[in-house]
Amino acid sequence: MTQFAADRYLSTRGDDTPTDFAGALLRGMAPDGGLYMPGRWPTLPADVARPGRTYGQIATDVLVPYLGDALPPAALERSLAKLVAGFDDPAVTPLVQLSDDLWMLELWHGPTAAFKDLAMQLAAALSEEALAASGERLTLVTATSGDTGAAAVNAFADKANIRLIVLHPLDRVSPVQRRQMTTVPADNVLNLAVEGDFDDCQRLVKGLLAEESLRDGARFSSVNSINWARLAGQIPYYVSAVMQLRAVGEDRAPHFVVPTGNFGDAFAGVAAQKSGLPVAGFTAAVNRNDALARAINDGLYERRPAVETASVSMDVQAPSNFERLIFEASGRDAVATRALFETFAAEGRVEIPAVILSAVRAQVAAVSVDEATTRAEIADAWEAYGRVVCPHTAVALSAARRLESQDAPVVALSTAHAAKFGGDVSSVLGFDPEPCPVIRDLGDRPERLTVVEGTPEAVLAAVKGFMAG
Ligand SMILES: *Cc1c(COP(=O)(O)O)cnc(C)c1O
Secondary structure, eight states: OOOOOTTSEEETTSOOOOBOHHHHHHHOBOTTSOBEEESSOOOOOTTTTOTTOOHHHHHHHHHHHHHTTSSOTTHHHHHHHHHHHTOSSTTSSOEEEEETTEEEEEOOOSTTSBTHHHHHHHHHHHHHHHHHHHTOOEEEEEEOSSHHHHHHHHHHTTOTTEEEEEEEETTOSOHHHHHHHHSOOOTTEEEEEEESOHHHHHHHHHHHHTOGGGOSSSEEEEOOTTOHHHHHTTSHHHHHHHHHHHHTTOOSOOEEEEEOSSSHHHHHHHHHHHTTOOOOEEEEEEOSOOHHHHHHHHSEEEOOOOOOOSSGGGOOSSOTTHHHHHHHHTTSOHHHHHHHHHHHHHHSEEEOOHHHHHHHHHHOEEEEOOHHHHHHHHHHHHHHHOOOOOHHHHHHHHHHHHSOOOSSOEEEEEOBOGGGGHHHHHHHHSSOOOOOHHHHTTTTOOOOOEEEESSHHHHHHHHHHHHHO
């Protein structure tokens, strides 16, 4: 097998035409339908988590090996400075202690109050840098059920040589999420409110991505969580968590509990561990959409219709980054990975081979948390720790508290500010969560959105009008 460097990207489905970081960033998905992976895992510097280091310093150490020489030398520094400036906490991702061995890593101090900001702000800044270096333009299309669109609009607004088109289901995102997308006065962003549901939006995006008449010389891609750059942008906060534990004298390797949808957040943790970060283990906590938990616990990966839950950003039944986990667990066997996901695509279910399954289980455990338990956890977190948490965070906290005592500090990732999901939270606690500044600041600024019929023709016409204008 060819040996690759960390800054050369290969596909989980076998295409090993060397691609650099900029290629993986601007393309999103590999041409053979697989996901990009670094040629090998870089090794973190020995002192990467030494107490006192800033988020920017940690992120630089983490990301330099992945970027290689794909971008101008100062590009990463500029991009990280922009990222950090958008966060309202000096630690960027502060770690708070809830009890002796339970901690919470707050990932929502950025401009749209959810963890997607961490990766999206960085991906947007790096995309702008990559396009400036190559002289290309980029058109991005994405469907959203809320958080991704909000983070993307904020991150890509007014970025040079980039257009962003976001489709959300009309009246089916929360008012806060909608206003986060529609009150940004950026001429390079088109918000389409589609008469239909999220699945309709996804289908329409697929149609747009295949639409030849929209190719006007710009690169054409999507901003979803399979993009390697987004994943890489989530690795630094795992290192930061270990650094913050050490800063208070806790030197044991932590166990991370990650509220999981597409498994992008959790896989970034796996990447950190592969690069040498001391981690005791990972638990992926899912809601009632439990395909991932069933795959890991029962060995059968099976698609079922997604159901609506309070942790709506985790309502995923075919987690896209599961493919990266399988690729690693199979010893980077692209043939086995391709076979498994082609079977899954064709038949909606696939048995995970025993050898791969045991490697998956050695890497990550999974639990499913139902709606009643999620609500009970929102109440418990308030009662026991005085913390108002969002439903996604509650799923993680519930799973964290169920872990058998394991002589390791347990770190639950907190992925959104409670005020973003105020209705769900107040229906449990009886009061509204304290609004955070970035939500309050939305005020009653005018909204920019175009309502369209959920048909390919109507959406195409709206997109063409935008691109011509
Ligand atoms: C997207 C999201 C998640 C799930 O993250 P994945 O990387 O898709 O597993 C969890 N919580 C919140 C608030 C999110 O927006």
